[in-house]
Amino acid sequence: MRVLVAGATGAIGRRLLPLLLAAGHQVTGLSRSADGLDRIRESGARAVRADALDAVGLRRAVAEAAPQAVIHQLTDLSGADGAANNRLRREGTRHLVDAARAAGADRIVAQSISWAYAPGDGPADESVPLDGTGEQPRARIVSGVRTLEETAAELPGAVALRYGILYGPGTWYAPGGPVAAALGGDPGARFLGSVEADDSVSSFVHVEDAARAAVLALEWPAGAYNIVDDEPAPARTWLPVLARALDAPAPARAAGAAPWARGALNARARALGWTPAHPSWRDGFARQEG
Template sequence: MRVLIAGGTGALGVPIVTRLLAGGHDVIGVTRGQPGVDLLRSLNAEAVTADVLDREALLRATEGVRADVVISELTALKKAPLRHADMRRTDVLRTTGTANLLAAARAVGATRFITQSMVFGYGYRDLGPTAITEDAPFGMPQGDAFDEHLAAMAANEKQAFAAEGIEGVALRYGLLYGNDLAAIEAMLRHRTMPTTRSGGALPWVHHMDAAAATVAAVERGVGGQAYNVVSDESATFGAVLEQIASATGAPRPYVVPTWLVRTMAPYGAAMMHGVSMLVSNAKARGRLAWSPVHRTVHEGVAASADLLRSSTSS
């Protein structure tokens, strides 16, 4: 198949492109500038240049392109979001960006649209001890500052599912980790990545496992369906930082009072302390024939640390 991907140059996008190409698919990446073009071409993918928030420019850039599938891996996050303002451009990408990419999908003749979603659409709060399935309410307001992000995630999925003549598929990823291990190690060494003393269980997924699930959705996903893409076990934010510190030899994360994090970084505080959820990946396992290679964060961090050591020593 020919696959058009937006967001194909990031920590998740690159392994998706690599896996698609290895699976015999042709890949065209949408990127905003020459560095992205150079990266995509170095992977043996094609590239077109456009800002997905500029619909006319996007349609011009994809004129004459033909694709069977369009993938949206759009975010504006260069680092972990700490404040609600840090999420707003990503919210726009999930609303306006998705609408523009769907217009491009129709123009290039695509019949399938895979969109990046997140398990946090189930809610930024303690969701109890029962594993959440895709049938749970998604994107519902909870009466606080997180509602704008929930609305954007809901709009993203609804647009994909409602697109006429296109099979829309949503992948609800857990917190992504793995390919950014060097950046997190650096933050731990520079003492810029704190944690709180306690925290809720969070669903995670390694970048490489998320990429494998995305390719599985390209090949086997069913239109109108969402799939949870998470590892088999949840872990607190603090526990994951401790594992990264141990695996890389970085200093342990320093602990700050929860009230201080809530004041200085209200969005980040939710990840460190406020959110707790267990999420089932049974549907993705059964329907996409996918399973995470890294079943736990401990396994994934260890594998990424080994890869990081081998790359820095060579």
């Protein structure tokens, strides 16, 4: 299959390209920078320069690649700027779907998140609606996710991968990353999230498992899938384990929980053959590299 990867040089994209090539796909990666293009070529994939916020340039690049399927791994998280990332979810996805349709592609696998569900008891499966809250800044985040998924679903073969919190190389949770800095008391550490050891429940997924899911999802029925490990857990449980793995001080226990922080279930993806190689953050945190 001819596959175009948007976001090919991100934490997931870097692992995704060799997996797609090993599976026999013809792969083209998009990047905005010359360095990014070089990294894509070094992986063995074809490289095309494009900016997802430039509709005309993106359409030209996608037409050149002539993909049968598009994998959307676009994020803008390097500066921990939620507004910039939300813009990419909205405008970048719009441009990418329009370009894919114009090029004749009818399948897209899009990166979404698993912590946008409405509040409730216990981890959420995909039947739970997205949060309808009007409270900011969460309302903007969920609105951006909803727009991303609805825009992607304009293509008949649209799959939304609702990833858990990503950890592993190239992520905020890797050794030497901003979460380690925050746990160490650095007030300048920049990331989106919290290091409060409260009762808020999260689900995690290692970047390698996230990339493997994207390859498999090229063959999955359209719809949304939680891509998370097997152990949703409260921050009071997982944060001390992460701190120990990062050789950072463990935070003091905090009270309370965000009502929407409930974690997610992965049964739907598992039923289609995805099995996380890192089934729990307990072992995964300790084994990750920077």
